Each structure stands twice: as C-alpha cells, then as structure tokens.
Amino acid sequence: MNHRFLTASLAAVALTLSAESGAETTLSIGTVNNGDMIIMQKLSQQFEAQNPDIKLDWVVLEENVLRQRLTTDIATGSGQFDVVTIGTYEVPIWAKRGWLEGLDNLPADYDVDDVLMAVREGLSYEGKLYALPFYAESSLTFYRTDLFEKAGLTMPDQPTWDVVKQFAAKLTDKDAGIYGICLRGKPGWGENMALISTMVHTFGGQWFDENWNPTIDSPEWKNAVGTYIDLLTEYGPPGASSNGFNENLALFTSGKCAMWIDATVAAGLVFDPAESQVADKVGFAQAPIAKTPKGNHWLWSWALAIPTSSDAKDAALKFITWATSKPYVELVGEKFGWAKVPPGTRKSTYENPLYVEAAPFAKPVLEAIQTANPSDQTLNPAPYTGIQYVGIAEFQGIGTQVGQMMAGVLAGQMSVDNALRSAQSSVKRTMRQAGYPK
Incomplete structure (x- = not known):
C-alpha cells in the first residue's frame, strides 16, 4: 500500500475524529444561588436549543462558598470555569491582574450603550469593560x-x-x-x-x-x-x-x-x-x-465574566451576551412575569411600560442605583x-x-x-x- 496514501488517510480520519469530538463545547458556569440566577438556569435550555454545539454545566453555590471557589480557581489559573459570576468588587482587581478577558468585541445588537453608566463603570478597568451585568442593585x-x-x-x-x-x-x-x-x-x-x-x-x-x-x-x-x-x-x-x-x-x-x-x-x-x-x-x-x-x-452588580484561563472563550462570550441581553429580559418577563426581570442594568427595562406597571418599586430602585457614589x-x-x-x-x-x-x-x-x-x-x-x- 502507498505509504503516502495511508498517512493522508489516517490524517483525514484524525481530523474527522477531532472535528467530531470538538463538535460540542461544554461551558462550566460558576454562579450564586440567588433567585435571578436560578431563573437563568431554567431558561438556559433555550440558549442550548439555539446553540446545539454548546452544553452548559452549572455549578451553583452559596455566596460565600462561590467567592472562595472562584477566587481560588482564577488565582491559580486552573481553568475550571469558563464563565464566572462576580461583582463590582472583583472585576477591576481581577482585570488589573490579567485574569479576565476584555469585552471590547461585543456584537452590535448587544447595545452596550443601553447599560446604565454607573453599572458599566463599576465593571470596567481603565475604561474597558471586563464583565456584563446580569443584574444590578442598591x-x-x-x-x-x-x-x-x-x-x-x-x-x-x-x-x-x-x-x-x-x-x-x-x-x-x-x-x-x-x-x-x-x-x-x-x-x-x-x-x-x-x-x-x-x-x-x-x-x-x-x-x-x-x-x-x-x-x-x-x-x-x-x-x-x-x-x-x-x-x-x-x-x-x-x-x-x-x-x-x-x-x-x-x-x-x-x-x-x-x-x-x-x-x-x-x-x-x-x-x-x-x-x-x-x-x-x-x-x-x-x-x-x-x-x-x-x-x-450600596452599589453592586452580579455580572458574568470570562476568565483568561478558559479554553472556550468564544462559546462563553455567546452565553454571557445572551444572558445579559434585551431579549433575555423580555424572555424572563414573558415566562416569569415582568416584576421578576433582572433589574438595574438597562435603560430600556425602565422605559418599558410593562415593567413599570408590574414593578411599583422600579423608580426608587433606579434612583438608589443612580445616586450611589x-x-x-x-x-x-x-x-x-x-x-x-x-x-x-x-x-x-x-x-x-x-x-x-x-x-x-x-x-x-x-x-x-x-x-x-x-x-x-x-x-x-x-x-x-x-x-x-x-
């Protein structure tokens, strides 16, 4: 048998197997056991349906335990998590240390200008965004x-x-x-x-x-x-x-x-x-x-970020933009009621009559977020x-x-x-x- 042919055939098989084995990307997501995140987990089936090549693996922990696990993982660069739920405290500190991916390549339809300025600033380092807000609070x-x-x-x-x-x-x-x-x-x-x-x-x-x-x-x-x-x-x-x-x-x-x-x-x-x-x-x-x-x-945001140690950054970006987008807010409103949409992140949420009518607290919450300095x-x-x-x-x-x-x-x-x-x-x-x- 022609050795070149055999080598080429084996290489083709290896490439096929490699493509097949890489057809599905598993994202490991570390998040907190708060109500809004539990809703995100329930709705994530829709994300998987839209992205059949991405599988989500959830690690849902109590707040103190989550912080400990994520800090240890990211400081050691072990790469256990592809998406981390962190806040306005961690983002600038971790970004300065080079632990987080910068998010300057967001899709145009994400509409980053719709995100409240106070929240954007809290999730930035040296003017660059390093996490996307899932919800924000005062x-x-x-x-x-x-x-x-x-x-x-x-x-x-x-x-x-x-x-x-x-x-x-x-x-x-x-x-x-x-x-x-x-x-x-x-x-x-x-x-x-x-x-x-x-x-x-x-x-x-x-x-x-x-x-x-x-x-x-x-x-x-x-x-x-x-x-x-x-x-x-x-x-x-x-x-x-x-x-x-x-x-x-x-x-x-x-x-x-x-x-x-x-x-x-x-x-x-x-x-x-x-x-x-x-x-x-x-x-x-x-x-x-x-x-x-x-x-x-106070001013806080639970936000989604991508560690630099992740080997699935493109898939992670797809997920975090989906979970913090305008369509996601609308999805929560339709499935769980408008009073339960993730608050405090987008101007459009507070301009939506469905939310304002369902949420008597909308105006004071927005005021509290915008006046916290x-x-x-x-x-x-x-x-x-x-x-x-x-x-x-x-x-x-x-x-x-x-x-x-x-x-x-x-x-x-x-x-x-x-x-x-x-x-x-x-x-x-x-x-x-x-x-x-x-």
Whole structure:
C-alpha cells in the first residue's frame, strides 16, 4: 500500500475524529444561588436549543462558598470555569491582574450603550469593560404596610436609623413570631459587612483614613455597630448570626419581619404573590441614614465574566451576551412575569411600560442605583472606592475576618468594644504586611 496514501488517510480520519469530538463545547458556569440566577438556569435550555454545539454545566453555590471557589480557581489559573459570576468588587482587581478577558468585541445588537453608566463603570478597568451585568442593585428599606398601619406608624421616604430602631421596638411581637427587623448577620465581606459598611459610612465613619490607617476603633464604628447589634439582639429573629440575604428573604416573604433593609433585587421577589405571602402588604423606602446621607446605600452588580484561563472563550462570550441581553429580559418577563426581570442594568427595562406597571418599586430602585457614589461615600476624605466594600485585593480577607468578629458579637461571644479593638489590631497588621501605604 502507498505509504503516502495511508498517512493522508489516517490524517483525514484524525481530523474527522477531532472535528467530531470538538463538535460540542461544554461551558462550566460558576454562579450564586440567588433567585435571578436560578431563573437563568431554567431558561438556559433555550440558549442550548439555539446553540446545539454548546452544553452548559452549572455549578451553583452559596455566596460565600462561590467567592472562595472562584477566587481560588482564577488565582491559580486552573481553568475550571469558563464563565464566572462576580461583582463590582472583583472585576477591576481581577482585570488589573490579567485574569479576565476584555469585552471590547461585543456584537452590535448587544447595545452596550443601553447599560446604565454607573453599572458599566463599576465593571470596567481603565475604561474597558471586563464583565456584563446580569443584574444590578442598591439597597432599600422594605416594610410591612399592614403592621405599620395597625401600629399607627408612617414610614418616611428617607428614614433614619434612630427612627428604624423606634419602629422596630413597637413592631416586635415575638409571641406572634413577628420580629421588628431582619438584617444580615451571616459573616462575610459580602454578607454582614455589606450592610455594616453602609451603616459605618452613614454614621460618619470609614474603613481607612487618608493614609490607609484603619479606623475601626473609632466612635463612628462603635455607634454604627452598636446600633446594628442592638437592633438584632432586641428586635431580630433568633439565630440572626446565620442569616444572609436568602435566609432573610425567606423570613420576610413568610411574614416574620416587619422591616428588612437589604438589596433592591429582593423587590421583585417580595412583591411576587407566587413567592411571597405578604406580596400585597409591602412598602419600601430609601436605606436609612444617620449622621450623613453619604454611603447609606450600596452599589453592586452580579455580572458574568470570562476568565483568561478558559479554553472556550468564544462559546462563553455567546452565553454571557445572551444572558445579559434585551431579549433575555423580555424572555424572563414573558415566562416569569415582568416584576421578576433582572433589574438595574438597562435603560430600556425602565422605559418599558410593562415593567413599570408590574414593578411599583422600579423608580426608587433606579434612583438608589443612580445616586450611589462609590467614589464619594465617606463624610471625611478616604483613599478607597466602594461603599459596602473597599476596592483593594486585601479586603476579601479583611472583610471576612471582621465579619466573623461581628457575628461573634451577635452570638454573644464578645462585646462590641472588644470586637472593634481586635478588628483594628488585625486589620492594621494585615495592611502593614501588605505594604500600605503604597
């Protein structure tokens, strides 16, 4: 037999087998177990039907676990994930380190100019977009209108933390299983510290002074954390130190909380009669203020990004543009109801009469997102950006450690003063080891 013919034949077979084996690309997607992401997972069958050569493999995790897994994977370059769900904290830090693909090759029909400017800026580094927003949020005060009416109380459009505390005292009825307030207590830089950081800022405090010295043992921190601990200890549900966003959502929608201060993304769930037992009894106001309105409400986006370690970047780009597009928003509206579309990302969503009619919270949510300023969040000058976090790589460890101390206070394991002193000492040591000031 002709050896050249045999070699050519074998090469042709190898190419055919290679083409066949590569016909299907599997995308590994790491995401959080929030309601909007669960909807995305359900609707992803439509994406697979439109793209039969792409198979989606989902890794859905609780928030703290997800952050740990994704950070480890991307820092080591192991390439386990092709699409990662990250936020405004991670994007600029990871982009600077070269861990994320730049997204300057978006299809024209994606209409990136339709994405809200505040959200685009939060997901950019040096003017370049590195993640696409799945949803964006700020924070609001949710409350039970029926309980307020029964108690003869009126929620102002802009409550103070003092007023919230007074209301919580009057609305708590532990015998009836009604708690005056529910707040995040689960430790984590993106769990309890998200709320506590906004409280510290509006009480006039900050994480660091202009020279990167920690200020955690300041009177402002003591006032903010003291208020937080008093609220949950006296008027909150039992086991509050285990409650994050999802746990408090379940408590509120089952009628256990008179007030809840948390992410605006909850609005679509608490107003949904299929999800919430109190859907027709919910009111909302802006997040509470104390000494200053600065930093009282946060800005966040859960976004989809492509690690540079992925070997399926083209397929990943197809998926993230699909899941954050205008047609996807319309798909959610048609399948699950307009009140449940991913909020906070696109101007067109807030210009859509179907959404505005279905979502009484649309205007205040948009206002909260557009007025949150991560670069002007403190009463006194500060060297960092971020409202519910500090935009430096070290904060993930710092915030989680301080969050564990705050949960310890909530669980009665230490006093506020001792916790703040310990946190101050620990953060000071961490910052010195990291070479601050830089």
